[in-house]
Amino acid sequence: MVDENTNTAGQPPEKAAIAVHEAARHHIDDGRLIRLFDHFKREWQIYVMLLPTIIWFLVFLYKPMYGLQIAFKDYSIFRGVANSPWVGIEHFHTLFANDQFIRAVKNTVTISFYNLLFGFPAPIILALMFNEILHATYKRTAQTIVYLPHFISSVIIAGIVITAFSPTAGIINTFIGWLGFEPVYFLTQPQWFRPIFVGTGIWQEAGFGSIVFLAAIAGVNPSLYESAVVDGANRWQMMWKITIPSILPTILIMLIIRIGNVMEVSFELVILLYQPATYETADVVNTWIYRQGLQSGQYDLAAAAGLFNAVVAFVLVMTANTLSRRFSRTSLW
Amino acid sequence: MRKLSLAAALLAGSAMSTPAFADGHLRIVDEPLELTIQMNHARYPIYEEDWPVEQVARELTGIHLLNDTVGANMRTDENTGRTEALNLMLASGSIPDIVGSSRIRDFVNQYGPEGAFAPLNDLIAEHAPNIAAYYATRPDIEAAVKASDGQMYYIPYLPDGKYGRAYWIRTDWLDALDLEMPETVDEYEAVLRAFKTQDPNGNGLDDEVPFFARQWPELIRLVTLWDGRAHGSDTYHDFLVEDGKIGHGYIGEGYRDGIANLARWYAEGLIDAEIFTRGSSARDFLLSENLGGSTHDWFASTSGYNRLSSEIDGFEFKAFLPPASPSGRRIEEHRRILVKPDGWAIGHTNEHLVETIKYFDFWFTEEGRRLANFGVEGLHYDMVDGQAIFKQEFLDAGPVNRSLYQVGAQLQGRGYFQDYNYEIQWSNEYALEGIALYDTGDYLIPDFLGVAFTADEQKVYDRTWGSIRDFMLEKQQSWILGSGDVVPEWDAYLAQLDDMGMQELLAVMQTAYDRQYGG
Numbered sequence: 001m002v003d004e005n006t007n008t009a010g011q012p013p014e015k016a017a018i019a020v021h022e023a024a025r026h027h028i029d030d031g032r033l034i035r036l037f038d039h040f041k042r043e044w045q046i047y048v049m050l051l052p053t054i055i056w057f058l059v060f061l062y063k064p065m066y067g068l069q070i071a072f073k074d075y076s077i078f079r080g081v082a083n084s085p086w087v088g089i090e091h092f093h094t095l096f097a098n099d100q101f102i103r104a105v106k107n108t109v110t111i112s113f114y115n116l117l118f119g120f121p122a123p124i125i126l127a128l129m130f131n132e133i134l135h136a137t138y139k140r141t142a143q144t145i146v147y148l149p150h151f152i153s154s155v156i157i158a159g160i161v162i163t164a165f166s167p168t169a170g171i172i173n174t175f176i177g178w179l180g181f182e183p184v185y186f187l188t189q190p191q192w193f194r195p196i197f198v199g200t201g202i203w204q205e206a207g208f209g210s211i212v213f214l215a216a217i218a219g220v221n222p223s224l225y226e227s228a229v230v231d232g233a234n235r236w237q238m239m240w241k242i243t244i245p246s247i248l249p250t251i252l253i254m255l256i257i258r259i260g261n262v263m264e265v266s267f268e269l270v271i272l273l274y275q276p277a278t279y280e281t282a283d284v285v286n287t288w289i290y291r292q293g294l295q296s297g298q299y300d301l302a303a304a305a306g307l308f309n310a311v312v313a314f315v316l317v318m319t320a321n322t323l324s325r326r327f328s329r330t331s332l333w
Numbered sequence: 334m335r336k337l338s339l340a341a342a343l344l345a346g347s348a349m350s351t352p353a354f355a356d357g358h359l360r361i362v363d364e365p366l367e368l369t370i371q372m373n374h375a376r377y378p379i380y381e382e383d384w385p386v387e388q389v390a391r392e393l394t395g396i397h398l399l400n401d402t403v404g405a406n407m408r409t410d411e412n413t414g415r416t417e418a419l420n421l422m423l424a425s426g427s428i429p430d431i432v433g434s435s436r437i438r439d440f441v442n443q444y445g446p447e448g449a450f451a452p453l454n455d456l457i458a459e460h461a462p463n464i465a466a467y468y469a470t471r472p473d474i475e476a477a478v479k480a481s482d483g484q485m486y487y488i489p490y491l492p493d494g495k496y497g498r499a500y501w502i503r504t505d506w507l508d509a510l511d512l513e514m515p516e517t518v519d520e521y522e523a524v525l526r527a528f529k530t531q532d533p534n535g536n537g538l539d540d541e542v543p544f545f546a547r548q549w550p551e552l553i554r555l556v557t558l559w560d561g562r563a564h565g566s567d568t569y570h571d572f573l574v575e576d577g578k579i580g581h582g583y584i585g586e587g588y589r590d591g592i593a594n595l596a597r598w599y600a601e602g603l604i605d606a607e608i609f610t611r612g613s614s615a616r617d618f619l620l621s622e623n624l625g626g627s628t629h630d631w632f633a634s635t636s637g638y639n640r641l642s643s644e645i646d647g648f649e650f651k652a653f654l655p656p657a658s659p660s661g662r663r664i665e666e667h668r669r670i671l672v673k674p675d676g677w678a679i680g681h682t683n684e685h686l687v688e689t690i691k692y693f694d695f696w697f698t699e700e701g702r703r704l705a706n707f708g709v710e711g712l713h714y715d716m717v718d719g720q721a722i723f724k725q726e727f728l729d730a731g732p733v734n735r736s737l738y739q740v741g742a743q744l745q746g747r748g749y750f751q752d753y754n755y756e757i758q759w760s761n762e763y764a765l766e767g768i769a770l771y772d773t774g775d776y777l778i779p780d781f782l783g784v785a786f787t788a789d790e791q792k793v794y795d796r797t798w799g800s801i802r803d804f805m806l807e808k809q810q811s812w813i814l815g816s817g818d819v820v821p822e823w824d825a826y827l828a829q830l831d832d833m834g835m836q837e838l839l840a841v842m843q844t845a846y847d848r849q850y851g852g
Contacts, residue, residue: 077423078449099833100800167606187610188814275609277810279803292799297420301795 071307075300084300091304100279101305104288107281112262114198120258122202123209124251128239130210131217146207158272161200162187187273190281197273197282201266216250217243249330256324256332260317263309285309359700361691362395368689369401369429373418374675374746376738378405380433384741385709393700396692401429416440423449428680430689433746437487438478438674442785445486451679452484456690463697464488467750474672476850477782481790488693488748489676494756495777497567498551498667499767500655501635502627505647506533514653518558521656525603528626536623543626544598545605547616551629552608553809556582556591557666560658563588565781567670570802572842574781577850579842583805584827584835592812592819599813609810620650629667633756636763652767655776665776672782676748696749705749708742723758733759784845793841797834804833 040047066081071091073084095101126146133139149157164170165186173183186192224242233241267286274282285305293302325331372380380400381387391397403425404418419440422428428449434440441450457464468475478489507514507524510531515521525543527533534541546552550569557563562582565573572581582588598604605611605619619625620638623645628635632652642648655663679689695701707714707721713736714721723733730736734756737743743755757765786794808826812819819826 076444076447077420078444078447080424080426094796098800100803162610166610183606185606185814188810189816275810276803276806277609277814277816279807283803291803296795296799297416298795298799 068303068307070300071304073300075303077299087300091301092308094301095305095308100283101285101288103280104283104285108263108265108284108286110281111194111197111265111284114194115201115265116258116262118198119202119205120255122206124213124247126206127210127213127217128243130214131243132235132239143207146210148207149204150208152204154266154268154272157200157204158269161196161273165196188275188277190278193274193278193282197269200269200273212254213247213250216247220246248328252324252328252330253332256317256320259320260313262316263313359393359695359698360395361688361695365391365395365397366685366688367397367399368431368683368685368692370398370431370433370677371402371418371422371429372400372431372433372677372744372746373402373405373415373435374433374744375415375435376735376745378402378407378415378418380746381741384739385712386704386741389704389709390695390701393704394692394695396688398431428682430680430683430685431677432680433677433744433748435673435675435745437676437678437746438489438783439785441486441678442480443791445480445484445678446482449681450486451681451683451686453486453488453679453690454484456686457485460687460690461694461697463694467491467697471671473782473850477672478676479785479849481785481787481845481848487676487678490673490745490748491671491750492669492673493751494669494753496632496665496768496771497669498629498631499635499652499665499771500627500629501650502653503528503533503625503649504651505649506626509533509535509647515656516654517657518659521558522598522603525598525627526601529602533626534623540624541626542605542619542624543603545611545615545619545625545628546608547613547628547630549609552595552604552813554629554666555595556588557664558656558658559587559591559594560660560662561585561587561589561591563666566783567667567780570806572781574779574846577846579781579839579846581835581839583809584830589819589823592809596813596815596819600815604813609814621645623648632764632767633760636761636767639761639763651763652770654770654774663774663776664778665771666778668777668780670780670782673745674783675745677746693748696747702750702752705742705744705747706752706755708737708740713737713740713742720754721752723755728759784842784849786841786845790841790845793834793837797838801830801833801835801838804829 070081070084072086072088073081074087075081075084130139130143133142152160165172167173167183167185172186176183184192186196220243224246225238228238228242263285265284265286267284267290270282270284270287271290274287286309289302289305292298293305321331321333370380379402380398382398382400387398402418402422404414404421406414406418415435419432419434419437422432423444432441432450444450445452457468474489474491475485478485478487480486502514502524504514506528510527510533512524512527513520515524528541528543529539532539532541544552544555548569550564553563562573562580562585563570565571565582570583572579574580595604599606599608605615605625608615611618616625616628616630616635616638621641621644635650636652638650639648641650655665657663677693679686683689696705703710703721707723708727710716710721712724713727714723716722727733727736734743737755743751760768808817808819808822811817812822
């Protein structure tokens with residue numbers, strides 16, 4: 001997407017573009033509105049299709065930004081957003097003086113890191129494996145089975161996990177019992193929370209996540225494989241030398257998006273699976289916000305924590321995007 | 334009071350078509366007056382204008398309540414979204430004339446002083462003789478409902494009856510193993526161990542669960558068996574009051590000893606291994622599968638499980654007295670609280686304050702109280718020797734408290750004084766036997782009725798309590814599960830709590846308590 005015009009013109013592409021633009025400007029000044037009108041008249045269906053998304057953004061993402069100011073106010077629901085008194089950064093002082101908030105930030109980052117480390121490669125590996133399956137019926141059946149968990153709600157997933165890891169009736173502990181060991185009450189032991197949580201996430205989402213990579217693989221030019229076969233490459237070499245390099249831009253884009261969501265550990269699942277006994281490893285920023293902010297009605301403090309979360313996520317996604325653009329020339333914008 | 338004939342008029346047929354009463358001594362307005370209401374309480378998310386009870390109240394008072402509830406979630410049986418509904422109502426900027434809800438106290442005591450709700454002290458003194466008469470007899474309850482500015486902002490729902498939860502045990506298992514009813518904590522432990530090891534259900538498997546609970550904080554309440562304290566009111570993990578001093582159960586030495594013993598019980602398998610995750614179906618599952626041995630739960634609903642005797646041979650689940658602690662004390666920490674944080678309040682835009690407070694007062698008259706408790710005479714109950722007695726077909730129509738909600742009686746979002754006679758009439762023999770047993774001694778202890786904070790005190794509470802509670806619960810679970818040891822960790826635990834502001838919080842609570850209850 002970057003290389004198309006660097007070699008063709010004698011001068012750098014920006015200058016050429018500016019020159020063309022300047023030349024065109026004098027011609028279109030009067031006809032500009034008419035042209036714009038014509039354009040809308042011709043393409044209005046496309047803009048109508050765009051409209052719901054724009055409205056959605058305005059209503060659910062831009063309008064709520066107005067309320068962000070309560071992070072700096074002593075908010076009262078009755079007085080409203082505008083009439084509550086300003087308190088500056090008092091809520092941020094409260095946040096950073098709170099050991100449990102700091103711990104929640106650390107837990108969020110740790111869980112996300114594990115999610116990235118183990119959860120991100122999983123759908124890629126799965127897609128590559130599906131790609132190697134030749135038996136069509138088997139392939140389709142296997143795909144359907146791994147997609148299914150994605151469509152189950154978190155509440156059901158948590159129920160399945162709690163039952164599976166139950167110390168008396170759970171399948172995991174039954175198995176451990178066969179091997180002659182004592183049952184483990186997994187969900188109350190802090191050291192087990194992260195493996196269970198990350199594992200559950202992989203089980204639920206890896207299949208569905210592989211779709212996008214399968215689509216990218218399907219887009220690889222078949223002639224590359226044909227010539228590789230002629231050159232005597234085996235399947236393993238074709239995967240490493242053709243498939244993976246070809247889908248690398250997709251992988252990087254997905255990685256950037258994923259990094260942007262690092263602070264958004266799937267909060268419902270944590271709420272459903274954690275216990276006071278596992279707060280030590282399980283309590284993330286969003287569950288902390290839920291307990292402190294919503295259950296105790298401290299909306300202003302919760303807004304401050306949420307704002308902090310958003311700023312961190314913003315910095316992360318900007319960094320990832322910049323690094324990606326610099327080193328691989330692939331980026332979201 | 335004297336007007337039995339008044340209610341008898343309703344016998345004539347449907348309450349809906351009853352003409353206005355000739356005598357009209359309860360009438361508040363000559364011309365019908367319409368007031369809007371938000372009502373969203375624990376069991377029902379809106380106010381229904383065609384409830385028979387509402388219809389009769391209209392006839393008697395001339396005031397019509399119109400449902401104006403926002404944020405109601407009609408899809409759940411257990412109405413969970415009521416706090417959100419209150420917040421949503423307030424955030425929408427329009428407050429109905431009357432607002433009724435469960436857990437309304439902290440809400441009105443926070444936003445009332447800001448101007449969202451009408452202060453009621455003067456209105457009650459001038460226009461509500463029945464409410465004033467009640468408060469004259471119970472100054473402690475009057476103090477408990479007040480906000481930090483000394484004003485009352487809501488009329489509470491006042492439960493009647495003393496007992497809530499009790500200790501329960503499978504007496505047929507005791508018989509099967511030839512054991513006596515436990516009288517002390519040591520005997521209780523021996524019984525639980527026998528349940529664990531001697532296969533009382535006789536299926537040859539080691540699958541009995543000696544102690545279980547639907548809500549895991551009920552396990553923590555067992556620290557009272559070692560002279561500890563857990564929950565100071567019917568809100569879990571609440572503060573407690575002893576001789577006018579505010580304290581917290583989780584910093585007492587009895588609690589430390591109790592937790593050490595509970596950890597031992599847990600390790601020995603005397604407590605449900607899944608107590609923290611089994612959840613609200615624990616009682617249903619463990620009793621009907623013939624696995625559970627003993628619990629601590631409500632009289633009325635738990636006694637109902639004796640119906641299982643038709644499926645499980647000999648099944649008998651009975652209440653027993655709190656076992657005596659090593660020092661010989663027997664206490665039942667849970668009781669029916671004297672005043673609920675539920676009830677109703679008057680919105681600041683209400684233009685008929687006097688009529689509204691008179692309407693609130695109507696529910697404290699004899700007729701109003703009966704209407705709020707038993708429903709409509711002739712339809713749901715009859716008067717027999719001056720007592721309201723439910724009709725048999727009403728008792729047979731399913732759970733009585735649910736039937737009452739559905740006709741507009743026993744609403745927790747209405748300020749009224751409950752009459753325990755309503756409950757006795759449908760309590761089964763096991764519940765009545767248990768209550769009689771608990772009545773033989775003096776096992777209940779005073780509840781902490783809560784305090785209202787000033788804005789500054791609220792800040793201290795907000796800043797400290799959430800973290801302190803989380804920390805205490807985290808430690809509590811880790812000690813019971815055996816990943817920590819309470820005795821060696823105790824001093825560090827107390828020091829950490831002080832670091833987190835425990836002493837400051839207790840001081841603030843004490844100040845608020847002294848102001849509210851007169852020191």
